[in-house]
Amino acid sequence: MTKTSQPPYTISPGIIRLISDISEQLGGLAALSGDGKDETSLRLRRINRIRTIQGSLAIEGNTLSEEQITAILEGKRVIAPPGEIQEVRNAIKAYEQFESWQPGSEKHLLKAHQVLMAGLIDDAGHYRRGNVRVMNGETVVHMAPPANRVKSLMSDLFGWLSVTDQHSLITSSVFHYEFEFIHPFADGNGRMGRLWQTLILSQWQPLLAQLPVESMVHEHQSEYYQALNLSTQKTDSAPFIEFMLSMILATIGSAAGYITPQVSQQVTPQVEALLKSLHQAGKALSRNELQTSLSLKDRESFRERYLKPALAAGLIEMTIPDKPNSRLQQYRLTVQGKKLAETF
Template sequence: MAPTYNTPYSTTSEMLAQVAEIAEQVGRLSAMRGKVAGLRHRSNRTRAVHATLAIEGNRLSPDQVTAILDGKRVLASPREVQEVRNALLAYDRFTGWMPHREQDLLEAHRTLMAALVDAPGCYRAGGVGVMAGDMVVHMAPPAHRVPSLMADLLSWLERVQDHPLITSSVFHYELEFIHPFADGNGRIGRLWQTLILSRWRALFADLPVETLVHAHQDAYYQAIADSTEAASATPFILFMLTMIRAALDELEATGADSDGADRSDAIAGPRSNCQPNPGPNKTPNK
C-alpha cells in the first residue's frame, strides 16, 4: 500500500490475547491428523456456502445445498440455485487464488456472481449506499476512487507483517467499507478472509466460520457499523476473532470426520465483460 496509508485499527490487550489463544488452538488441531483430514469433508463446505448465502437472504436449506452439490434438482428460485452453484464453485477453486492479486479477487467475484449481475468481476461504475431497512447507514466512496482504493488495500495486504488473524479481519472490514462491487461484497469479503487465513494454516480452508457469522448476523452488521463510526477496524477485528474462536471450539468439541474431501463439480457461470453501471445504487447491509 502507499507509504502514507495507515492501517485503520489499533491493537488491544484483548485482541492480542485472542490471537494467542487461537494460535495455540490451531496448533493443537493441526497436530491431530484425523481432524485436519476431516476438515476437507464436504459437510463443512456446504455449511459455509449455506451460511454465507443465508446472510444475504438465500432461503435454501443445508439439505438443498447438498442436493445441488450432488447434481440433483431442487424446488427453488433459479436465482437462489445459481447463487449456490456459484458459491460451491468459488469455495472449490479458492485455494488456487492469491489474496493480494487483484485479478484473483476479480475472478472470485466473477465466479460468485456469474449470471446474477450484469458485470461480474468488475468494480462498480456508480455510487452505492448500504442499507439497514429503509435507512442508508453507509455511503461508500465514489466509484471513481474504487480502483485506487482497492489497489492500495491489496498492496497493503501483500506487505503487511501483522498476524493473519488480524490482517484478514482488517481486509474483510475494509472491503465492506469500500464496497467495490455493485453486489456480492459481503460474500466476497467472507470468502477472502477465509482465503487469507487458509494461507496461514490450511485447516481454515474448510472451517465454516461463516456459520458462526450467520448465527450472529446482527452483531456482524453492528461490528461493521461500530468500526465505521470509530474510523477503526478494531471492533470488527474483535468480533471476527470471537467467531473464529467459536468455530474452532465447535470443531474441538465435536471432532471431525477422517474422510477426505468430496469435491463439487459445480457449473461455472458465463464470463462477462465489464460494462458501465451508471447511477447510484442501494444495496442491503450485507
C-alpha cells in the same frame, strides 16, 4: 489510505488475547485432525464446506438449507427460487477454485467475483460504475466511497496487504473490514469479503479454510453488522477485528466436536439432565434459563456438578467463549453433545 500507510486500526488487549487463544486451540485441533486424509476427515470437510456456503449466502438472504445445498452439490433437482439456486452453484464453483487463488492478487479477486456472481449481475468480475448506499430497511447505514475512487482504493488496499508484516488474523480482518467499507462491487460484497478473509487466513493456517466460520457469523449476523458500523463510526476497525476473531475462536471450538473421538456414553445424571434440557430447547440457553429448566436454585452446585463437567467433556460450549463472564453468555450443545443427547 496510500500504499505507504496502513488502514486505521488499533490492537486491543482483547485482540491479543484472542490471537493467543486461537493459536493455542488451532494447535490442538490440528493434532486431532491428523493428516486430514482419512475418510472421516474428508467427509467432515465436505460437511463444513456446505455449512460455509449456506452460512455465507444466508447472511445475504438466501433461504436454501444445508440439505438443499447438498442436493445441488450432488446434481439433484431442488425446487427453490432460480436466483438462489444460481447463488449456490456459483459458490460451489468458487470454493472448488479456492486453492488456485492468491489473496494478494487483485486479478484473482476479480475472477472470484466473476465466478460468485455469474448470471446474477451484469458486471460480475468488474468494479462498480455507480455509487452505492448500504441500507437497513429504510435507513442508510453506510454511504460507500464514490465509484471513481474504487479502483485506487482497492489498489491501495492490495498495496498495504503486500507489505504488511502484521499477524494474518489481524490482516485478514482489516482487509475484510476495509473491503466492506469500500464496497467495490455492485453486489456480492459481503460474500466476497468473507471469502477473501478465509483465503488470507488459509495462507497462514490451511486448516482454517476447512472451518465454517461463515456459519458462525450467520448465527451472530446482527453483531456482524454492528461491528462493521461501530468500526466505521470510530474510524478504527478494532471492533470488527475483535468480532471476527471471536467468531473464528468459536468455530474452532465447535469444530473440535466434529473430530474428537466419540466420548463414553457414561456421563453423570447431572450432565445427562443438562444435555437433555438443551436438546429439548433446541437452542442456546443462558445460565439462568438452564437452572430454571432443571429446577435448580443453587448456582454453585449447578456450576460444579452440571456446567463445568459438560464443558470439560466438550459436550456443550459457550456462545461467547472469549468472555466467559459476559451477561449475554449462553450455552449450546456441541455436535458431540447433540449426538449423545439423542441417545438418551
